Amino acid sequence: MRAGLRAALDSITRIRGVHGAVLVAADDGLIVAEALMEGVRGNAVAALAASLYQRFLRATEAAGVQRPEFLHLQASQGSLLVVPAPSGVLIVAVAAADINVGLARLEMIRAAEAFA
Amino acid sequence: MTTTRAVEPWTLEPLRRFVAEAGARLALLTTPAGQVIAQHGFTRAVDVMAAAALGAAIAASTAEINRMLDEPKFRALTHQGVRHGIFLANFETPRGSMLALVVYGAGSSIGLVQLFMEDLVRELAAAAPVREAQPRTVLAADFERDLNQSLASLFGREI
Numbered sequence: 276m277r278a279g280l281r282a283a284l285d286s287i288t289r290i291r292g293v294h295g296a297v298l299v300a301a302d303d304g305l306i307v308a309e310a311l312m313e314g315v316r317g318n319a320v321a322a323l324a325a326s327l328y329q330r331f332l333r334a335t336e337a338a339g340v341q342r343p344e345f346l347h348l349q350a351s352q353g354s355l356l357v358v359p360a361p362s363g364v365l366i367v368a369v370a371a372a373d374i375n376v377g378l379a380r381l382e383m384i385r386a387a388e389a390f391a
Numbered sequence: 392m393t394t395t396r397a398v399e400p401w402t403l404e405p406l407r408r409f410v411a412e413a414g415a416r417l418a419l420l421t422t423p424a425g426q427v428i429a430q431h432g433f434t435r436a437v438d439v440m441a442a443a444a445l446g447a448a449i450a451a452s453t454a455e456i457n458r459m460l461d462e463p464k465f466r467a468l469t470h471q472g473v474r475h476g477i478f479l480a481n482f483e484t485p486r487g488s489m490l491a492l493v494v495y496g497a498g499s500s501i502g503l504v505q506l507f508m509e510d511l512v513r514e515l516a517a518a519a520p521v522r523e524a525q526p527r528t529v530l531a532a533d534f535e536r537d538l539n540q541s542l543a544s545l546f547g548r549e550i
Binding site for chain 1: 471499500501502503505506
């Protein structure tokens with residue numbers, strides 16, 4: 276894995292409560308790089324998170340508020356966080372329910388800016 | 392309204408689920424020789440026959456390149472067009488090898504198609520009936536009749 280990609284993933288996965296992070300091609304839903312805990316299906320997370328992002332993108336564009344900058348999907352036992360990078364890559368994090376969302380968001384936006 | 396139809400009834404529900412989940416516009420299950428097993432989204436028999444023949448030809452030529460390179464069997468090919476993507480995969484079932492030809496649009500992605508293809512392969516393996524002890528011999532004289540019966544099953548009418 277390229278050092279830049281590894282560094283981007285590491286900056287997110289070292290936050291307490293983050294179970295893993297994936298860089299996903301937004302159009303294809305394919306994994307660019309991943310650092311996930313064992314047992315998490317990376318290809319499923321990548322494909323479905325990209326699909327989710329594309330649907331929200333259509334909704335926000337239809338509403339005239341441009342693209343989503345941060346998605347936080349709170350599930351019963353954890354969270355899915357998505358930040359788009361300008362390069363067409365999505366930064367996706369799988370996290371515990373009690374994660375510090377603000378800190379995770381900040382790190383994910385930093386990682387996204389690094390891809391610009 | 393687009394419909395899903397199958398010559399082999401046990402393939403129908405897995406294919407329906409795949410199409411719904413992957414957001415495929417067209418889907419075709421065939422044998423490696425191009426004999427149609429099930430289809431979704433095609434409205435004309437001639438399109439099904441052409442797609443089946445082309446899919447089988449692409450799979451055969453790619454398999455031959457693999458063989459020349461001492462690579463394992465042909466598994467999958469993807470073409471990303473401007474408005475549509477095409478995915479062609481070869482997989483095993485208890486009833487033998489199959490090809491899946493999938494066309495998807497902007498509402499889906501190659502990631503989704505690959506993901507749900509894994510489920511389709513699993514579901515087909517679970518749904519496949521036990522192979523007959525004595526496979527039926529295919530005679531040249533039966534070919535046209537079988538083809539017409541298949542097309543009638545796929546389009547729900549006499550061809």
